[in-house]
Amino acid sequence: MNTRELPVVPDRRTVESAVALACRAPSLHNSQPWRWVMGTTLRLYSDPDRLLPATDGFGRQMVISCGAALNHLDYAFTANRWRPLIERLPRSSDRQLLSTIGFVPAPTPTDFVARMAAAIERRRTERLPLDAPSAWTETLEQLVRIIAGTGVELEDLGERSRPALEDASRRMTGLRHDDPTYQAELRWWSGRGLFPDGVPEQARPSDSQQHSVHLSREFPPGRASTPDGSPSEDRAAILLLSTSTDSRLDWLRSGEALSAVLLACTNRGLATCPVTHLTERAATRTMLRELSSGDGMPQVLIRVGAGTGVGEPSPTPRRPLSEVLVRERPAQGNLSGE
Ligand SMILES: Cc1cc2nc3c(=O)[nH]c(=O)nc-3n(C[C@H](O)[C@H](O)[C@H](O)COP(=O)(O)O)c2cc1C
Known part of the structure; x- marks a missing residue:
């Protein structure tokens, strides 16, 4: 083997554009708790400086957010004719290392991959009331197919669960009103207009719309509103993602x-909103487990429905690439091939 041969890595521009797309991923309060290092492989780290201790003490949602970025990255590279070889939680003394990603050139992407990659720029978290999703049975079948084999179960909790979920959500919101640390953290990540992170005003329901979605985390009021400004009933389908155990993997x-x-x-033209305030406390997590037909550990709820017709809200901000992606200097030996 030619010892001077360097591993195959995509060129700088390809890496930068794929990582920029990966960073469009959703994250808890738009905290963007990830760090990427490009060397002979690309490495994904969680960033503990961006942990939300009062909301996410164990860093579970920090890792979930990084997982979302990893999946975005996968579609971004595959759509660009590179197949990422993803190793999850490789052995390392650094607990923040979540994945190493190698690359092999790949053929032209399938239509499905191209459409998933194209959806990255259009996806938004929609917190206003949603109408019931159309063609739901077919959609649900596709969603189950897409995540098959990942170890994550998806279940539609159905209308039967709505009253219990909404009631638990109201109680959780009440409890959190009395939690000054949680409230301080929520305010810190809301309305920091000049910062490239957090949940901006235009993404938070206005005062009058605030309580029309009962299954939602309460944010400080913002500017998002239905076209006529009147509250409407939320008819979104409610999905639950759960896993058999509760490990970092x-x-x-x-x-x-x-x-x-x-x-x-x-x-498919549907609006979505991840909902996690009910998975942050043991009691509500147990309640979700009881509502589910399986006995997995609840990780995330997702509201899915038809948007309210306000048009596509502007995208939420992201940190500059220079803050989240660093290029590792090659070791001397690598450069000389010795
Ligand atoms: C792990 C995780 C938990 C989240 N929890 C909530 C939530 O409870 N309520 C909510 O409205 N949005 C939630 N979100 C959505 C984020 O607030 C959203 O992704 C972020 O503000 C960026 O906005 P965008 O999704 O429109 O790009 C969550 C996202 C992730 C990945």
Whole structure:
């Protein structure tokens, strides 16, 4: 073997554009808790400086967010004729290392991959009330197919669960009103207009719309509103993603599955909203487990429905690529081939 041969890596522009697309992934409060290092492979790390301790003490949602970015990255590279070889939680003394990604050239992507990659730029979290999704049986079958084999289960909790979920959501919101640390954290990540992270005003329901979706995390009021400004009933389908155990690998996989579900729904013209305030406390997690027909660990709820017709909301901001992607300097030995 030619010792001077360097591993195959995509060129700089390809890596940068794929990582930029990956960073369009959803994350808890738009915290964007990821870091990418490009060397002979690409490495994904979680960024503990972006942990939300009062909301996500164990970093479960931090890892789920990184999993979503990993799945976005997969589609972004595959659509660009590179097949990422993803290793999850490789052995490392660095606990933040979540994945190493090698590459092999790949043929022209399938239509499905091209459409999933194209959905990345169009996907938004929609917090206003949604109408019932059309062609739901067919959509649900596709979503189950897409995440098959990932170790993540998807279930439609159905209308029968709505009253219990909405009631639990109201109680959780009440409890959190009395939690100053949680509230401070929520305010910190809301309305920081000049920052490239957090949940901006235009993505948060206005005062009058705030309580029309009962199954939702309460944010400080923003500017998002239905076309006529009147509250309407939320008819969104409610999905639950769960895993058989609750390991870091389960969290990473849940994020990947979350991303695939959101992109597939976006591709079908459906609006989506991840909902996680009910998976943040043991009591409500147990309640979700009881509502589910399986006995897995609930990771994320997702509202899916037809949008309210306000038009596509503007995208939420992202941190500049220079803050999240670094290029590793090659070791001397690599350069000389010795
Ligand atoms: C792990 C995770 C948890 C989330 N939890 C919630 C939630 O409880 N309520 C909500 O409205 N949005 C939730 N989101 C959506 C984020 O707030 C959203 O992705 C982020 O603000 C960026 O906006 P975008 O999705 O429109 O790009 C969550 C996203 C992730 C990945």
